[in-house]
Every structure is written in C-alpha cells, then in structure tokens.
Amino acid sequence: MFEILSYIHENICTPLRASDVAKRFGYSKWYFCERFRSYTGKTYTEYVRHLRLRLASFEILEGKKIIDVASKYGYDTPGGFGKAFLTEFGCLPREYKRKAAAGQLYYERRKLNMFPITDRCAILRDDAVNTKKYINRFAVQRVVYFTLGWAECEGKGYGNPEIWASGISGILKKFTPVIVPHELVVGFSYGDGAYHECYSPENTDDGRELMRYNHISEEDIERFFAFRENPIDVGWRGVAPEAFTEAETWAQDEWTALGACCDSNHSVIGFEDVLKLGLEGLLAKVEEYEKKNGSCSFYNAIKMLCRDGCLIGDKYAAKAKELLESGNSEYSKEDLEHIIATCSRVPRKPAETFAEAIQSLLFAHIISVWEDQLNANSLGHLDQILYPYYRHDIDNGIITKEEAFELICCLWIKLYRNYDVQQSCLGGIRPDGSSMVNELSYLMLDATEQLEFVRCLSVRLSKNTEKAFVRRALEVVGHLQKGVPFFFNDDVMIPALVSKGIRYEDACNYTEIGCVETVIPGKSNPHACSGIVNLLKSLEFIFTNGYSMMNPDWKIGVETGALDQFKNYDEFFEAVKCQIAHIIELSCSKIKKCADASKINSPRPFKSLLTEGCVETATDFNNQGALYDYYQVSIGGIPNLADSLAVIRKFVFEEKKYTLAELKQILEENFPDEAVRMEFVKKAPKYGNDIAEVDQIAYAITDYACDVLDDMSEKFGISYHAQPFTFLWMIPQGSCCAASPDGRRKGEIIAYSVSPMQGRDFNGLTALMNSICCLPTKRTPGTTSAIVEVDPKLFTDSNIDMLTDILLAAVENGLSNVQYNTIDYDTLVAAQKNPEKYNNLAVRVSGFSQKFNLLSPELQNHIIGRTKHTCL
Amino acid sequence: MSVSAPITNISRGSLHDGRGIRTVVYFAGCQLRCAWCHNPETYTAARKILYAPIKCIKCGRCIEICPAQHKIVGDDMIFYRDGCTSCARCADVCPSEALSVCGTQMSLDEVLAEVEKDRRYYNISGGGVTLSGGECLLHSEFCRSLLSACTEMKIHTTIETALFVPREAIDRVLPYTNAFFADLKLADPIKHLAFVGQDNVKIIDNLRYLAEVAPKGSIVVRIPLIPTVNDDRAELESLAGIIASLADGVGEVELLRYNPLAESKYQIAGMKYHAFGDRAQRDDEMKRAVGIVRERLPERISVKFR
CATH class of the missing domain: 1.10.10.60 (Homeodomain-like)
Known part of the structure; x- marks a missing residue:
C-alpha cells in the first residue's frame, strides 16, 4: 500500500x-x-x-x-x-x-x-502504527536469556547484584539484533505492555514452538526448562518483607491505604554520563572507586554490565555488516553504513555526533528496560541532553536541521514501539531563572505533531518561559487532540522539591517519569507511587467510629468517638484529621516494611552505575544509594472529601437540617431519597468553581496530609513525598467507598486526582484553574495532577493566544500540573456506541493518553462525565 | 445611588465578549422585545422563577412549600405560573435546581468580588469586565459605580448595550468605559417596531451621539443577522448606510449568526418561542452579508462575522 x-x-x-x-x-x-x-x-x-x-x-x-x-x-x-x-x-x-x-x-x-516527515519516517511510522510485526517478537528472549544468565552463576559464589547483572548480561550476549529497513536509529527492547503475557513459556509443544519462533536454540530451550524445573541454588538471598498488621491488610483490601516499595521501573538514569564517557569511560570511573572503597559484589556487577553493555552496539554493527554483505535489496547501503559507523562507537565510546548521542541514549534506555523488566523508565530532558551534540553538528556542518529532525522522528518512532509511558520532557528554567527552551525543543514539538502519536511528552513552564513556546505547545495539544504535551510548572515544582531537601540546582533539573512522577534524573530513586491512600475513607471511619461501612467487621480507622459529641464543624474536622493521619500512617508503615526488604531483593546495578551517589558509596540504587532517595505517596479523594465536608458544614452544622446520625443513615442506605442526594449535590458549594469556602477545605486537607507525611518521614526515617494523583485507582477506590455526603453513591468512582468530581465544575475554565491553583502545590513535589476538559473547537488560532494567557496566568497562580483533554462530548458518546469507527481516538485518561476504545466502559463513562469547557 | 442590581448570571472566562479573557455580568431587565432574543429570561428586572422540566426529579418538595398551593408542578410537569409571586421558596427547596431564581439582587461588593477573582487573567490577556444583559444601562448608576471601581483597579471595561436608554445613562458610564458593543438590528423604523417592540429612533440617535463622544474606534456595532428579517441586501445596505454616517467612535462592525437553539430558554421561562429558521447561517452566507456591508463603509471600519 x-x-x-x-x-x-x-x-x-x-x-x-x-x-x-x-x-x-x-x-x-x-x-x-x-x-x-x-x-x-x-x-x-x-x-x-x-x-x-x-x-x-x-x-x-x-x-x-x-x-x-x-x-x-x-x-x-x-x-x-x-x-x-x-x-x-x-x-x-x-x-x-x-x-x-x-x-x-x-x-x-x-x-x-515545519519540516515534513520524510519518506523514511513515513514508512517507519506506518510500520510502527499499523503492523504488529515486531510487537511481541523476541519478548520471550528476554525471559529465557535472563534465566540462562542467572543459571550461569552456579558455584561462582556471587552476591545478589552480580546474579542480577549476570541475568542482564545473559540477554546482552544472546539477544537477536533486529534492523528494520530504512531505520537510522536501531535497537529494540523486545516487549511492550504485553510483555508479561510471554513472561514464562510453558514446557509444552506450544511453549517450545514459541521459543523456536523467537530464534532460541534447541540447546538453550533444554537448558531453560531444565533450570526452571530443577532450579539450582545460585546463591540468591531474598528476604520477605515484615508481616503487615491486621489493620494494614484490611486497609489494603479496601484500597484505603496501600503501601509497597516501588523499586523498579520508574526512574530516569543519568544519560549524560553514557553520552559523555561511554561505557568504557564509566568502567574506568568505577574501577577508580573500587580501588578506593574496596572490591565487592556491587562493583563486580556494575563492571560486568559496563563490559557487556558494549555488546549491544557491537551486535547491531555486526548485524548491519552482515546485511550489507548479503546485499539484501530491502536495505539501503547508506543506511547500513550509517548504522555500522554509529553502533561500532556507542555506547562503548563517548558520543561525538547528534546521531551517536541519540543512538547511545536509546541503547542505555534499552539496557535499563532489560534490567527493570516491564517499565515506565523515561528519557528525561531530551532537548537539554541532546542539545550540545545538535549544536556541535549544526555548527560544524555535519548535519542540517532537517536531518536532525529526521533523527528525532526516528527516535520518537522507536519509543512508540515500546511501552507507552516512556516520557520525555522539554523546556523549563535554569537555576538562574532563564528559560531552557532551545531549537531542539521546537523541533521535538514539531516531530510530535507531525508523527501524530507520541503519547508521553511533557513541557515544563515557568513565568520566564517564552510565550511563543507555550503557544506552540498548546497548538500541538489543539491540533493533535491527543492530550500531549502536558504541562508542569517549574515555579511550584522546584520550591516543592527544595522543601524536601533537594539542592536548588538539582531541583531545577527535575523531569517527569511515566505519568506524572517527579524525578531528578541521574540522581534520585523516586519509588513512584509506593503508597496509595484514599482520604475519602476517613469520613466513613468517623461515622462508624473506626469501622468500614463496606465491611462492618473491619476496623481500619481509629476511634474518634460518638457522633453526637461533635458540637461544631471544627471539632468534626479535627476528627477528620485524626483519621487522615491514621490512614497515611498505615500506608507509610507498609512502605517502610517493604523498603527494608527491597534493599536486598532488588539490586539494580545498571541504574546504580548511572545514578549519582551509588558508585561513589558502593551502595545499590535500591539500597538508598541514590543521592536523593524518597518515596512518593499518592493521595486520592481530595475533591470528594472537600465537597463532602462542605455539605456537612452547611447542612449539619450551619443549617442544622440533618443530624450526623441522620446523615449516617442516609449514607448507609445509599441515598434512599433521590431528592436528598440532589440537595447535597446542588445546594452546597463544590470544589472546582473558585468558591473559597470549599476550596479552602481542599487546601486544608491536602496541607494536613503533607504535614502528616513530614511527621512520618521523621518517624520512619525515610523521605515521603506527597503526590495528589490517583492514576486509575479512582475506580477501585470508589468501588470500596460507601456513599459519601457529596452526593456520590455507594461504589461510584471518585474524582481523578485533584480535578473536580466529574460534571461538578460549571464556572468556567478560569474558575477551575483558580480552584486547582489554590491547593498547597509548593508542598507536593510528586505533582498535583489535574486534567482539564476543553472543547476542541476552542483551539482556533485566535483562541490559542487566550488559552496561552490562561495557562500562563495559572502558572503564575501556582498551578502544578495540567493536562488537556480535547475531545468533545458528542464524539465520545459516538465512539462509545460505534467503537469500530473511532479506532484512533485517544483521550487523556490519567497521567497518560490512551485509545478510547481500549478503556473499560466505566472509565469511558467517567471521561464522558467530565465537564467540557467550551467557549462562552 | 442604587447599591444593588438584578443580575441573572456572571459568566467567567469568556473569550468572545471583548478583548482578552473576560468576565461577563448579565443584568436583568430590558425594554426591547426582540422576537429572536436568546436571553428572554432577562426581559424583566423583577425576580422570576425558571423551571427546567428536564432537571426535575418530581420530588414534590416545591408543592409542599408553595404558599399559592398546588399551583406548581403537576404530574404532567407543567409549571403553573398563575398566582406565582416569585417568592422563590420553591427554588430554595428544589434539590435538583429544576426550579431556579433569575435576577437575584446583588450588591456592588458581591459583583466586584466575583469580577476580581479573574484579575490575573485580565492582566495577562488585556481582558476585563463586560456588562451585558438584558440592558445593563437600565441600571446605569450601578454600572457607573461598578465601572469606576474597575477602572480604579485598572480592569478593562466594556459595555454591551442596545442603546434604548435615556441619554443620561450613556453619559453616566462614558468616562469609565473603554469599549462598547452597540446593537443595531434594523434600519427601517416600522419593521423595527414590529420585530423589536419599539421604533429605532432613540437607538440610532443614541448611537450617533455615542459615536461622537466615545473614544475613537472604541465602538463595535453588532448586527444580529436574522433570516428573513434583516438579511436581505436592501436592509443590510441601509444598515451599512447608517453606520457609514456615524462619527469615528465606531471602529468595527460585527455580524452575528442567528442562534436557533434558544427554544429551551423560552420553555424554562414559560414563554412562547418563535423560530426564524432552524439553523445558523453558514460561513458563505455570513461572508455574503459581510461583503454587502463592507462595500458601503469607509476603510477605517472593519467588518467581521461570528
């Protein structure tokens, strides 16, 4: 075709x-x-x-x-x-x-x-979007070769880091390099979201056939199954986390306070180090530290990866050479020669050109994917990392701007093929306050727009960012209609990070991973979403004196006393605070228990190599080796809790229309009288409309949650970062919640992050922005995430100027993160009815965009129900 | 000096009612009765009860509380307005907002507080406040206080008016108003009387006056293009003729599309609706009209449509 x-x-x-x-x-x-x-x-x-x-x-x-x-x-x-x-x-x-x-x-x-996408990229793009040729190809190789690498450790007396590194080396040594015709940037991580489906091939005919199809030799198949069925002790020492208490377990079951230690797959490694030094240079650096600190399993593991990491380039260069010699007409000679030249230098040597830098970066990313398995590891500040190489090449006439654009497109296509939340970040400010926007930032936006698919691209803004750039980014939102890029505000994110003890210069370099998790690239282990709490539950526990309304036998909360003892709203709010503190403590205590186990269970030698603090102190990335080691705790339910408290304040304490006991009965019976529910929905102020009395409640709750996290940091000796973000958990969290006074029925979905409860913001875009900005965003370094629904028709040339103004005013006002969804109501409803006609419709779901058709009906309804802000 | 005025709505984040990002304050009360009006609930300054059957959950709370008893909502969901004194008790108890009050009296401070909330957006975009209605200039004292307060706060001010008001009303707000939208519907006074309920002598007179005293280029003349009423060549040419003869206060003419979706508003206000067609004009139809008006106007006046 x-x-x-x-x-x-x-x-x-x-x-x-x-x-x-x-x-x-x-x-x-x-x-x-x-x-x-x-x-x-x-x-x-x-x-x-x-x-x-x-x-x-x-x-x-x-x-x-x-x-x-x-x-x-x-x-x-x-x-x-x-x-x-x-x-x-x-x-x-x-x-x-x-x-x-x-x-x-x-x-x-x-x-x-704008440069048009070249024929080469059009073909590659088409291939990436429309064919499934490479999607699951070789995913099995990762599993099999990792296991075989692991098995090789038998009798060597290795420590955990060496065993893990040996697994990765197993892949590096044996993987099959794949070069697609027309490619300039090569490398596959072999696996996407469906990766874990191929996680363990069964020892059946089908399983063996799958392995053969994936070019795994008969000998390796036998060795793999032999090891799987009779595992040899290779010396791996794993420890189980300390057992949870009863309340902690129940809180987990009810999606009230989850806690774990997220020790893989959300980070950004120090790509600059690979580009600057190459793996050989890094090896020399490691050896120097080894001399100083003494030899150990940790250093051996890293050295093993420095050496074997070079293989990835070698193998691709060899593959290209083979193709060149075979005279395969599908491949052009120039392309193959380019690949040979690039891959025989990087990642072994420092990158010298723009093309080498991109290639080296992708290889390093792939190794980190192999180390972490399924992952959301991100690329970080691409327009900054690559700029020196771009400038060098342009100034020396090595490439033209158009060729640079093509290379960016090639990289974008590569990232698209893999997992979909690998984020890149553009723009932002330097420590001196000046804008970091450069030519590459614009080129990358152009590439995103022209290719029409990269799902995860974020833009950092500040009051010092050039208006033209903000406008350009909003245009991409308007023209792509896929919710990218999304926006972060340096003016609050940087102070928020600094408040958690991160150096100002490092804070200025923050970037986002996955959805909206904050990381200092190459310097931090963010333990993204280690904790997940649902503050709305705190209300339930007050009504039942600590028990769950959904499972009356479970006592998850604390006793805050009988209902009739609350004389006024302030006393009631104190009880809410008690419950909030308790919920957060449950989550933090679990994180602590898991964190201790993961120090031993999850060595990450490659990440340690590229994260400041690890090599220097001979401490693993997951053993608090990173310069900044913190645990992000997601806080959900803020909008619903604020709305609920506003209802209680108005109807129970001010108008005295209902007593708390009556209210409890209404909630337990899940609003038997629809009129009462409507009254709660319509007659009390709702968050999201710039109404101070309820926005202040939302502020107070969030602020208090931050206080508690500070206390917990002291109590447990690890740093907790607040992240008012719900990912997709608003569904299970909602389904585990009894009816709430804001008019939400039993089991109904709760609001996304800090966006207002869907359909309850009716005062216009500026009012919505003001409400979101009123939250204590300078205390939440994990980003306060909000999705704003905008009518796509609003993105006309003349309106984009004003949307830019609204965004910049909100930035000045303390906005933390905003993502735009630009699909109108009719389209969504039509897409729900006739999914086959809307295959390419992507919507902003959470911290990421997803095809609408792939969402559950429940999520679809949630998105349809969000207020669409249109022109007035 | 009046310190309160009946306000039907304050709408924020508007991008189309003057320059920049604006907050629009809608006043209740208007002496014109344009047959195509899409804000019929703003006709009277008096408080009015609106009823939207689509939102009604038939809880019956309104029937219980109504002093005029059983005069409100029956099973057939009709709001019987006979005997209604607009006491608004029903709207107070209505949980679903099917019943609502239109034209609440708001004090100057209340309106100002709402207007001030978006100052940040005005500053960055050059936007500000737009007074609309109804006819805002029927509350010219209130408008003057509001506008002067805004001017003091360096908020850009715009007035949207049909100009069927006493000359003094214009003089009152003039010093504090940065820009005007002035409606002009029909050139023919008889047709005007028939479709708008008043003749246009006072309106054109006021417009002529405003064009002389208002700052140069600060007036946008808005012509709502109503199918079969004023969209023929002759009528448009006479309208353009009038505009061409105005002083240089006028800087722009804006043609507005017909809004065919006003029916529900008549329904909730319990009024009869008359349609002038079932659709808004297409771009090419609007462009034809722009062309006709354009021909007759001097260069300094630009012509747009929306």
Missing part, C-alpha cells in the same frame, strides 16, 4: 484515475478501492482531492498565481477549483491568501515552516 501512496504522491499532477492506478498495481478497481479505503480511512477520490487541494494551498501561500495552481492540479476552470477549495477550507483561494497574510492561517503557514 505504501508504494501505491508514494505513486499517488509522485504523480498527483496527472489525471490519476482509480482504475488506472489499480491496474498498474495489478488489482481490480473494486478491490483496490476497498483496500484503499480501509487503509487510509478515505475513499480514493476523497484522498486525491484532499491531497491536491492541500498542495495547492501551500503553493498559493508561496505566492503562485491561483489560476496556474488550479490548472497544475487538474482543475480546468478557476470556478471548479474555487468550489472545491471552498468545500475543503471554507473559503475561496483569494480569501485564503488574504487571511494567511493577516496571520489568521498561522497554523497553515507554520506547517509550511
């Missing part, structure tokens, strides 16, 4: 009848048209007309005569051309030109300035 499209593109100025094209490629006309439509989503005629008019419009903007352009694209009369043009663009060519001159067609003009 691709050849057909390129044929059409090349011959667009000729008549191009469908039957002729079909014949040329040996299809019947009917079959051709059907295939064409299912492939492109447009009929042949539509496609050709659309393409012609697009190209024509560009030429008109370039200043060519309208009549010439019309005849060039096969329109005999200016009238016919004008009519077609009108249908396509809503105006006549002449007006189009005038509007463009007046700047109204800013987007069209910019599109002209």
Whole structure:
C-alpha cells in the first residue's frame, strides 16, 4: 500500500484515475478501492482531492498565481477549483491568501515552516502504527536469556547484584539484533505492555514452538526448562518483607491505604554520563572507586554490565555488516553504513555526533528496560541532553536541521514501539531563572505533531518561559487532540522539591517519569507511587467510629468517638484529621516494611552505575544509594472529601437540617431519597468553581496530609513525598467507598486526582484553574495532577493566544500540573456506541493518553462525565 | 445611588465578549422585545422563577412549600405560573435546581468580588469586565459605580448595550468605559417596531451621539443577522448606510449568526418561542452579508462575522 501512496504522491499532477492506478498495481478497481479505503480511512477520490487541494494551498501561500495552481492540479476552470477549495477550507483561494497574510492561517503557514516527515519516517511510522510485526517478537528472549544468565552463576559464589547483572548480561550476549529497513536509529527492547503475557513459556509443544519462533536454540530451550524445573541454588538471598498488621491488610483490601516499595521501573538514569564517557569511560570511573572503597559484589556487577553493555552496539554493527554483505535489496547501503559507523562507537565510546548521542541514549534506555523488566523508565530532558551534540553538528556542518529532525522522528518512532509511558520532557528554567527552551525543543514539538502519536511528552513552564513556546505547545495539544504535551510548572515544582531537601540546582533539573512522577534524573530513586491512600475513607471511619461501612467487621480507622459529641464543624474536622493521619500512617508503615526488604531483593546495578551517589558509596540504587532517595505517596479523594465536608458544614452544622446520625443513615442506605442526594449535590458549594469556602477545605486537607507525611518521614526515617494523583485507582477506590455526603453513591468512582468530581465544575475554565491553583502545590513535589476538559473547537488560532494567557496566568497562580483533554462530548458518546469507527481516538485518561476504545466502559463513562469547557 | 442590581448570571472566562479573557455580568431587565432574543429570561428586572422540566426529579418538595398551593408542578410537569409571586421558596427547596431564581439582587461588593477573582487573567490577556444583559444601562448608576471601581483597579471595561436608554445613562458610564458593543438590528423604523417592540429612533440617535463622544474606534456595532428579517441586501445596505454616517467612535462592525437553539430558554421561562429558521447561517452566507456591508463603509471600519 505504501508504494501505491508514494505513486499517488509522485504523480498527483496527472489525471490519476482509480482504475488506472489499480491496474498498474495489478488489482481490480473494486478491490483496490476497498483496500484503499480501509487503509487510509478515505475513499480514493476523497484522498486525491484532499491531497491536491492541500498542495495547492501551500503553493498559493508561496505566492503562485491561483489560476496556474488550479490548472497544475487538474482543475480546468478557476470556478471548479474555487468550489472545491471552498468545500475543503471554507473559503475561496483569494480569501485564503488574504487571511494567511493577516496571520489568521498561522497554523497553515507554520506547517509550511515545519519540516515534513520524510519518506523514511513515513514508512517507519506506518510500520510502527499499523503492523504488529515486531510487537511481541523476541519478548520471550528476554525471559529465557535472563534465566540462562542467572543459571550461569552456579558455584561462582556471587552476591545478589552480580546474579542480577549476570541475568542482564545473559540477554546482552544472546539477544537477536533486529534492523528494520530504512531505520537510522536501531535497537529494540523486545516487549511492550504485553510483555508479561510471554513472561514464562510453558514446557509444552506450544511453549517450545514459541521459543523456536523467537530464534532460541534447541540447546538453550533444554537448558531453560531444565533450570526452571530443577532450579539450582545460585546463591540468591531474598528476604520477605515484615508481616503487615491486621489493620494494614484490611486497609489494603479496601484500597484505603496501600503501601509497597516501588523499586523498579520508574526512574530516569543519568544519560549524560553514557553520552559523555561511554561505557568504557564509566568502567574506568568505577574501577577508580573500587580501588578506593574496596572490591565487592556491587562493583563486580556494575563492571560486568559496563563490559557487556558494549555488546549491544557491537551486535547491531555486526548485524548491519552482515546485511550489507548479503546485499539484501530491502536495505539501503547508506543506511547500513550509517548504522555500522554509529553502533561500532556507542555506547562503548563517548558520543561525538547528534546521531551517536541519540543512538547511545536509546541503547542505555534499552539496557535499563532489560534490567527493570516491564517499565515506565523515561528519557528525561531530551532537548537539554541532546542539545550540545545538535549544536556541535549544526555548527560544524555535519548535519542540517532537517536531518536532525529526521533523527528525532526516528527516535520518537522507536519509543512508540515500546511501552507507552516512556516520557520525555522539554523546556523549563535554569537555576538562574532563564528559560531552557532551545531549537531542539521546537523541533521535538514539531516531530510530535507531525508523527501524530507520541503519547508521553511533557513541557515544563515557568513565568520566564517564552510565550511563543507555550503557544506552540498548546497548538500541538489543539491540533493533535491527543492530550500531549502536558504541562508542569517549574515555579511550584522546584520550591516543592527544595522543601524536601533537594539542592536548588538539582531541583531545577527535575523531569517527569511515566505519568506524572517527579524525578531528578541521574540522581534520585523516586519509588513512584509506593503508597496509595484514599482520604475519602476517613469520613466513613468517623461515622462508624473506626469501622468500614463496606465491611462492618473491619476496623481500619481509629476511634474518634460518638457522633453526637461533635458540637461544631471544627471539632468534626479535627476528627477528620485524626483519621487522615491514621490512614497515611498505615500506608507509610507498609512502605517502610517493604523498603527494608527491597534493599536486598532488588539490586539494580545498571541504574546504580548511572545514578549519582551509588558508585561513589558502593551502595545499590535500591539500597538508598541514590543521592536523593524518597518515596512518593499518592493521595486520592481530595475533591470528594472537600465537597463532602462542605455539605456537612452547611447542612449539619450551619443549617442544622440533618443530624450526623441522620446523615449516617442516609449514607448507609445509599441515598434512599433521590431528592436528598440532589440537595447535597446542588445546594452546597463544590470544589472546582473558585468558591473559597470549599476550596479552602481542599487546601486544608491536602496541607494536613503533607504535614502528616513530614511527621512520618521523621518517624520512619525515610523521605515521603506527597503526590495528589490517583492514576486509575479512582475506580477501585470508589468501588470500596460507601456513599459519601457529596452526593456520590455507594461504589461510584471518585474524582481523578485533584480535578473536580466529574460534571461538578460549571464556572468556567478560569474558575477551575483558580480552584486547582489554590491547593498547597509548593508542598507536593510528586505533582498535583489535574486534567482539564476543553472543547476542541476552542483551539482556533485566535483562541490559542487566550488559552496561552490562561495557562500562563495559572502558572503564575501556582498551578502544578495540567493536562488537556480535547475531545468533545458528542464524539465520545459516538465512539462509545460505534467503537469500530473511532479506532484512533485517544483521550487523556490519567497521567497518560490512551485509545478510547481500549478503556473499560466505566472509565469511558467517567471521561464522558467530565465537564467540557467550551467557549462562552 | 442604587447599591444593588438584578443580575441573572456572571459568566467567567469568556473569550468572545471583548478583548482578552473576560468576565461577563448579565443584568436583568430590558425594554426591547426582540422576537429572536436568546436571553428572554432577562426581559424583566423583577425576580422570576425558571423551571427546567428536564432537571426535575418530581420530588414534590416545591408543592409542599408553595404558599399559592398546588399551583406548581403537576404530574404532567407543567409549571403553573398563575398566582406565582416569585417568592422563590420553591427554588430554595428544589434539590435538583429544576426550579431556579433569575435576577437575584446583588450588591456592588458581591459583583466586584466575583469580577476580581479573574484579575490575573485580565492582566495577562488585556481582558476585563463586560456588562451585558438584558440592558445593563437600565441600571446605569450601578454600572457607573461598578465601572469606576474597575477602572480604579485598572480592569478593562466594556459595555454591551442596545442603546434604548435615556441619554443620561450613556453619559453616566462614558468616562469609565473603554469599549462598547452597540446593537443595531434594523434600519427601517416600522419593521423595527414590529420585530423589536419599539421604533429605532432613540437607538440610532443614541448611537450617533455615542459615536461622537466615545473614544475613537472604541465602538463595535453588532448586527444580529436574522433570516428573513434583516438579511436581505436592501436592509443590510441601509444598515451599512447608517453606520457609514456615524462619527469615528465606531471602529468595527460585527455580524452575528442567528442562534436557533434558544427554544429551551423560552420553555424554562414559560414563554412562547418563535423560530426564524432552524439553523445558523453558514460561513458563505455570513461572508455574503459581510461583503454587502463592507462595500458601503469607509476603510477605517472593519467588518467581521461570528
């Protein structure tokens, strides 16, 4: 199909009848048209007309005569051309030109300035999006070779770090390098979200067949199953975490206070070190420290990875050489030579060019994926990491800007093939307050827009960020309609990090991983989402004096006394605080118990190599070796709790319309009278509308939760970071919650992070932003996440200026994180009804975008229910 | 000096009612009765009860509390307005907001507090407050206090008016108003009387006056384009003729599309609705009208549509 499209593109100025094209490629006309439509989503005629008019419009903007352009694209009369043009663009060519001159067609003009995706990238993109060729390919290799590498440790007297490194080396030594035709940047991590489905091949015919299909030799298959069935003791010492108390377990079962130690898959390693020193340079550095601190398993493990890590480049270079010699016509000679030149240098040697830097970075990322298994490890500040190499190449005439753009596209396509929350970050400010936005930042936004798929791209903003850049980023949001990029505010994130003891200069370098978890690249172990608490539950425990309303036998909360003893709202709020403190303590205590076990259970030699503090002190990344070691605790239920408390304050304590006992009965019976529920929903102020009395409650709750986390840090001796973010847990958290006074029925979903409860913000975008900004965002370094629903029609050229203004004003006002969702209500409802017609519809779900069709009906309804902010 | 005025709504984050990001304050009360009005609930300054059957959960709380007894909602969900004194007790108890009060009296301080909330957005975008309605200038004393307070706070001020008001009302707000939207519907006074309920002599007179005294280019003349009423060439040409003869206070003419979706508003206000077509004009129709108006106007006046 691709050849057909390129044929059409090349011959667009000729008549191009469908039957002729079909014949040329040996299809019947009917079959051709059907295939064409299912492939492109447009009929042949539509496609050709659309393409012609697009190209024509560009030429008109370039200043060519309208009549010439019309005849060039096969329109005999200016009238016919004008009519077609009108249908396509809503105006006549002449007006189009005038509007463009007046700047109204800013987007069209910019599109002209933007580099188009090259044919190479179009093919690769198509391959990545439409074919599943490589998706699960070789995922099994990772499992099998890791196990075999592990098995090799028998009798060597290795410590845990060496055994783990030996597993990774097993993959590095044996994996099959794959080079796709047209690729400039190579390397696969072999596995995506479906990776764990292939986690353990069974010892059956199917399992063996799968392994053979994945190029695993018979000998290795036998060794793998032999080891699996009769594991040899290789000397691995694992420890079980300390047992949880009863209350801790129940709190876990009810999604009230979860706690674990997230020790893998959420971090950003120090890519700069690999680029600057190469793995050989790093090895020398490690050896120096080893001399100083003495030899140990930890250093041996790291050295093993420094050496074997070089293999990844070698093997790809060898593969390219093999392809070159085989004379395979699918591959171009220049591409292969480029790959050979690049891969025989990196990651072994320091990167010297932009291409080498990108390649080295991707290889380092892949090794960290192999070390962590399924992962959300991210790339970090790409526009900063790569800029020196870009500048060097441009200044020395090694590459052109356009070639750099192509390389970025290649990297983007690579990342798309793998797991989908590998985030990159652009922009931000330096310690001196100046903006870090550079040419690469813009090129990366362009690549994101042109490729139309990279799901995770964040942009850091500050009051010092160039307005043009903010505008450009919002344009991408508007044009892509996929919720990327999303925005973080340096002006609150940096102080929040500093308040947790992170050096100002390091805080300025923060980036985001996965969804919205904050990390100092190459310097920290963030233990993302180690704790997950649901503050809404605290209310339930007050009504039942510590017991769960969902499971009345379970006592998860603390006793705050009988209901009739609360004389006023303040006393009631004190009880809420007691319960909040208790819930958070449950979560933190569990984190502590798990953290102690993970020090031994989860060595991460490769991450240790690329994280400041580990090599220097001979301490593993997961043994608190990182310069900054902290545990993020997700705090959910804030909007619902705030709304509920506002209802209680108004109806119970101010108007005295209901007593607490009556309210308890209403909640236990799950709102028998709909009128009462509506009254609670409509007649009390709701968070998200810039109403001070309820926004202040939300502030007070969050602020108090931060206080508690500070206390817990002291009590347990590890640093806890507050992160008001719910990921997708608002569903299980909601399903474990009894009816709440804000009018939420039993089991219903709770609000996402700090976005208002869906459908309850009605006061406009500015009011919503003010509410979100009122939270103590400078105390929550884990980011206070919010998704704002905006009508896609709002993203017109003239409105984007104002949306930029709204965003910048919110940044000044203390916004922490905002993500835009830009799909209108009708589209979502239609997509729910006819999923097959909306295969490419992506929405912002949580800290990530996802295809709407892949979501559960419950999540779909949640998203449909969020208020869409439209133009007024 | 009046310190309160009936306000039907304060809407924030508006992007289309003047420059920048704006807060629009809607006043109740208007002496015109444009047949196509899409804010009919703002006709009277008096408090009014609105009823939206679609939101009603038939709980019956309103029937229990109504002093006029059994005059409110029956099973057939009709709001019987006979004997309704707009005491608003029903709206107070209505849990689902199916019943609501339109035109609550708000004090100057209350309105100002709401307006001030978005100052940050005004500052960055050059936006501010827009007074609309109804006819805001029927409460010119209140408007003046509000606008002067805003001017003191360096908030940009805009007034949206149909200009069917006494000349003094204009003079009162003039010193504190940065920009105007002035409605102009029909050039023909008889047709005007028929469709708007008043003739247009006073309106055009006021517009002429405003164009002389207002700062240069500060007035946008808005023409709502109503199918079959004023969208023919002759009518548009006469309207353009009037605008062309105005002083240089006028800087722009904006043609507005017909809004076919106002029916529900008439329904909740218990009023009869008359449709002038079932759709808004297409871009090409709007452009044709813009073309006609454009021809007759001097260069300094730009013509747009929305």
